[in-house]
Amino acid sequence: MTPIAPPRAPRFSRRDHKTLGLAALGGALEIYDFIIFVFFALTLSQLFFPPQMPEWLRLLQSFGIFVTGYLARPLGGILMAHFADHLGRKRVFSLSILMMALPCLLIGVMPTYADIGYAAPLLLLALRILQGAAVGGEVPSAWAFVAEHAPPGRRGYALGFLQAGLTFGYLLGALVATLLARLYSPQEILEFAWRYPFVLGGVFGVLGVWLRRWLSETPVFLALRERRTPPVAFPLRSVLTEHRRSLIPAALLTCVLTSAVVVLVVITPTVMQQRFGIDAGRTFALSSVGIVFLNIGCVLAGLLVDRIGAWRALMLYSLVLPLGIGLLYASLMGQWGWSWLAYALAGLSCGVVGVVPSVMVGLFPAQIRVSGISFTYNLAYALWASTTPLALIALMPWSPWVCVGFCLIMGVVGAVTGAVYGQRAPLCVEERAVGY
Numbered sequence: 001m002t003p004i005a006p007p008r009a010p011r012f013s014r015r016d017h018k019t020l021g022l023a024a025l026g027g028a029l030e031i032y033d034f035i036i037f038v039f040f041a042l043t044l045s046q047l048f049f050p051p052q053m054p055e056w057l058r059l060l061q062s063f064g065i066f067v068t069g070y071l072a073r074p075l076g077g078i079l080m081a082h083f084a085d086h087l088g089r090k091r092v093f094s095l096s097i098l099m100m101a102l103p104c105l106l107i108g109v110m111p112t113y114a115d116i117g118y119a120a121p122l123l124l125l126a127l128r129i130l131q132g133a134a135v136g137g138e139v140p141s142a143w144a145f146v147a148e149h150a151p152p153g154r155r156g157y158a159l160g161f162l163q164a165g166l167t168f169g170y171l172l173g174a175l176v177a178t179l180l181a182r183l184y185s186p187q188e189i190l191e192f193a194w195r196y197p198f199v200l201g202g203v204f205g206v207l208g209v210w211l212r213r214w215l216s217e218t219p220v221f222l223a224l225r226e227r228r229t230p231p232v233a234f235p236l237r238s239v240l241t242e243h244r245r246s247l248i249p250a251a252l253l254t255c256v257l258t259s260a261v262v263v264l265v266v267i268t269p270t271v272m273q274q275r276f277g278i279d280a281g282r283t284f285a286l287s288s289v290g291i292v293f294l295n296i297g298c299v300l301a302g303l304l305v306d307r308i309g310a311w312r313a314l315m316l317y318s319l320v321l322p323l324g325i326g327l328l329y330a331s332l333m334g335q336w337g338w339s340w341l342a343y344a345l346a347g348l349s350c351g352v353v354g355v356v357p358s359v360m361v362g363l364f365p366a367q368i369r370v371s372g373i374s375f376t377y378n379l380a381y382a383l384w385a386s387t388t389p390l391a392l393i394a395l396m397p398w399s400p401w402v403c404v405g406f407c408l409i410m411g412v413v414g415a416v417t418g419a420v421y422g423q424r425a426p427l428c429v430e431e432r433a434v435g436y
Helices: 014-039 041-047 055-071 073-087 089-109 119-149 155-183 186-193 195-212 219-226 235-242 244-274 280-308 310-334 339-349 352-362 366-395 402-424
Strands: none
Touching (some): 014 041, 014 089, 014 119, 014 155, 014 195, 055 119, 073 119, 089 195, 155 195, 155 244, 155 352, 244 280, 244 310, 244 352, 244 402, 310 339, 366 402
16 A cells, blocks of 8 residues: 655745745844944944053943843843734834834934043943844744744744844845945044944834835734633743743753854954954955855755754754854964855854744744743843853954854754753644644
8 A cells, every 4th residue: 555645835825925025024124233233343442432442442342332232132022022922923023123223223323432422332332222122022023923924834944034034134234344345444434434334224124114014913813812812911921930841942042043143243253353364345245155154054944944843953953053163263264265165154054043943933832922932032142142252252362263162062052952852842733733
């Protein structure tokens, strides 16, 4: 008797692709607004701090303001997640991008230390806190929104594509920085051109808000309302009391995802200029190559999730992560002449960024999904992303292999988490597959 082949996952409809594309593009524009700061960290350190301060201290304080945006994520994320679980994913999804764009625009037009003294870094700090609160609501809402729109069996691809869209925001920032480095001299950038990327971010934000007006609420959330299922009064309390077993793997995997992004996108471009003496134009160009292949890696990782499962894909990509980063730093130190290829392979090796959302979304049921993701993701991201860039920058003079060793440790954490919790914390059943 011929065995019956398992049913194939349904294809994405045109409407599915439209929803996914709009969500990913809006997310890219919002992430651009948040990340553009890091591409001009060296410039901002000269503009917003006293000129007599040592260069390394100015850079450290500039990165300190950058990571403060991460510290603001938990509070903003938890508040916005509460309303996302009560009022719907779409409303919060649209609000977050507006909260991100306005501070970005204000950074582009604000006075510097030469104009208003110490009030300048304090104002910059306040605007970064607002941006941190906004991005804290963006990512969990985006993951839930896309996952709940995805056809059964295609959630991995949908989330991988979304992550590619979010990381495209990094690429957009790198491309804008590269263009400015080619059009203007370092002195011109310091005098006036540094403002252009931030003003452009405000324009991107308005575009993102307009794009998201075309999105519809998720079928899962609408089904909960049609069934007259009352919303959980305090979703976060339910997360902390009834779903505690999901908190540890969610937090650990957030740290793995964060580490890959921090090393590839945040730390390495700065290290290339400071430690290896690579000029800004070439640094931004190489960084752009890495981010392009990070985008590709996220989509490939999502496809792999749909074929072998999220936990297995997680373990595989956790082991690949330190290999790609190790090859990149070996090429930089050895000056082999093909750093672009090493950066591309490093980007592909960071595909764990496209895997983690599939695990996170499956750890929490629909009624409290955004709150569960937001609490663990934002808290872990805030603590991890606010400390690791400063620690890695501080340790880099000791050894250029610091980032490689760090990724090795985090790869082991991801693999062990997948091996241990893959059996203990099985992922929730996809709602649309059971009639939602």
